[in-house]
Amino acid sequence: MIVYGGDSHTVSPLTEDSNTIMSMVPVLEPNLMPETGSNVEEGLASAIDLAVSGGYQQADILLITDGIDKSALSNIAPIISGRR
Amino acid sequence: MVLINQHSVILRQLFQVEGNYRLSILGVGTTDGAPIPSFAGGFIKKAGNVIVAKLNVGTLRKIAANNGGSYQTLSADDRDIDNLLAGMDSLLTNSTRETDRSFDLWDDQGYWLVLLLLPVLLLSFRKGSVVVILIAPLLFTAQPVEALEWQDLWQTPDQQASEAMKAEDF
Numbered sequence: 001m002i003v004y005g006g007d008s009h010t011v012s013p014l015t016e017d018s019n020t021i022m023s024m025v026p027v028l029e030p031n032l033m034p035e036t037g038s039n040v041e042e043g044l045a046s047a048i049d050l051a052v053s054g055g056y057q058q059a060d061i062l063l064i065t066d067g068i069d070k071s072a073l074s075n076i077a078p079i080i081s082g083r084r
Numbered sequence: 085m086v087l088i089n090q091h092s093v094i095l096r097q098l099f100q101v102e103g104n105y106r107l108s109i110l111g112v113g114t115t116d117g118a119p120i121p122s123f124a125g126g127f128i129k130k131a132g133n134v135i136v137a138k139l140n141v142g143t144l145r146k147i148a149a150n151n152g153g154s155y156q157t158l159s160a161d162d163r164d165i166d167n168l169l170a171g172m173d174s175l176l177t178n179s180t181r182e183t184d185r186s187f188d189l190w191d192d193q194g195y196w197l198v199l200l201l202l203p204v205l206l207l208s209f210r211k212g213s214v215v216v217i218l219i220a221p222l223l224f225t226a227q228p229v230e231a232l233e234w235q236d237l238w239q240t241p242d243q244q245a246s247e248a249m250k251a252e253d254f
Contacts, residue, residue, distance in 0.1 A: 030120060036128060048105060058104045060153065060172045066113040066137040068147065080107050080151045 002050070003028060004043030006035025014054045040068050041075045048079060108153030108168050113139035 001012040001021050011028070012021050030036070044061065051059040061080070068076070117138030119127035127134045141157060148155040154171040156164040235244055248254075 030128070031122065044107070051105060059106070061105060061107045062110060062168065063107060064110045064112060064158075065144070066111070067140055068143065073143070073147065076107070076147055077150055080105050082105075 001025075002043050002046045003033065004039055004046075005030065005033030006037030006039055007033075008039060008043040008046045009033075010046060010050065014050055014056070038065075038067070038069050038072070040065065040072050041079060044076060044079045048082075106152035106172075107148060108171065109144045109148040109155045110164060110168065111139050111141060111144050111155065111157045113137055113158075115139050115141065 001024065002008055002010050011024055015021065040063070044063070047061045048059075051061075115138060117136040119134045119136055122128045129135065139157070141155070145155040154168060156167050158164055239247070
């Protein structure tokens with residue numbers, strides 16, 4: 001689980017223990033983030049990094065968001081596909 | 085941003101991963117939008133104006149579709165998650181498969197024995213049984229002593245005499 005605002009932070013690494021992640025969700029709130037913002041690219045890059053360094057060649061990333069900044073739109077596909 | 089993208093790319097080259105990664109999106113909010121509460125109370129502002137976060141469903145749906153995933157708007161029931169998971173299952177059928185690990189989990193049921201003890205415990209709260217338990221040893225040891233009477237347990241001979249006087253039992 002990764003949270004992002006102006007920057008991104010890994011809350012929990014890849015795990016099969018979903019209870020651990022569930023226990024962390026209630027304490028998450030926007031003001032925990034040191035930087036406000038919507039840096040979705042960094043969040044997604046961190047997610048890919050987790051999968052890659054975990055040795056997973058396939059992964060589903062679930063982005064929970066209220067919106068993506070216009071300037072970020074064109075950056076997303078290259079991050080997910082690894083092509084740029 | 086370029087730096088981070090490069091980081092990702094370098095990592096992939098290092099691990100020689102030809103990744104098949106997909107992006108699904110769970111949209112939170114409404115198309116009308118709402119302000120974001122801030123820590124100090126009030127709402128998060130930018131240049132003096134309250135930021136209103138609006139959900140742009142169309143854009144998010146397109147991004148998810150372009151990246152191999154699906155889009156759902158957050159719902160109060162499980163429909164959103166169910167739909168997202170339904171789309172994700174297909175990815176796991178290739179070389180990677182979901183591992184269902186089973187293992188023994190000892191479930192201690194010993195506390196049910198407490199129920200057997202409950203009647204005994206309940207009985208012990210009755211006044212009578214407490215007296216019986218306390219007195220029973222006394223009765224057994226008392227048998228050889230013929231002079232011991234029931235009254236002697238509770239009152240001295242003087243007290244018994246006083247009672248008898250009051251009751252005019254001469």
